[in-house]
Amino acid sequence: YVPKDLLPVYRDKVVPVADIITPNQFEAELLTGRKIYTEKEALEVMDMLHAMGPETVVITSSDLQAPLGNDYLIALGSHRKTKADGTKMTQRIRVESPKVDAVFVGTGDLFAAMLLAWTHKHPNNLKVACEKTVSAMQHVLQRTIKSAKAQAGEGNKPNSAQLELRMVQSKKDIENPEIIVKATVL
Secondary structure, three states: OOOHHHHHHHHHHHHHHOOEEOOOHHHHHHHHOOOOOOHHHHHHHHHHHHHHOOOEEEEOOOOOOOOOOOOEEEEEEEEEEEOOOOOEEEEEEEEEEEOOOOOOOOHHHHHHHHHHHHHHHOOOOHHHHHHHHHHHHHHHHHHHHHHHHHHHOOOOOOOOOOOOOOOHHHHHHHHOOOOOOOEEEO
16 A cells, blocks of 8 residues: 555554554565465464564454354454563454445545544453444445445446545544444454
């Protein structure tokens, strides 16, 4: 998504000073130089990203096979905290959310912004922060696709302008989402 010569800047300068990072699978692979084919490998990549500096790493989407089936997208999260006695504690979660058959612009930015807000509200509970984030995302995407289909008319595929995220219309769902997607603690 950025020129190749910027990758070392992100990897060596930006990631080490970040508290939270939200790469998708492709970005996580680029940052670590390691391919992800299994959930175990994804967890190892998250450990590599933790070692670079961030306490919280969420791989926002992946090509991994979801236990719930092909109609679901997997996100994986890891939160590492150093306790007062110096020991490290890691919380890991998996979130499976229904795929939406459309291409949206801005979902990564929305995910990152909401995760930042929810981790601020729930600083030691990545599970709750991710459930609220992904549930809000689902509400926004479902509202967006419903509106886009209505604008496009029956039988027509919505265009990119019609698929613009319905943020204003989703204000209540963003502020206080009904939890419709649950995370699994790993």
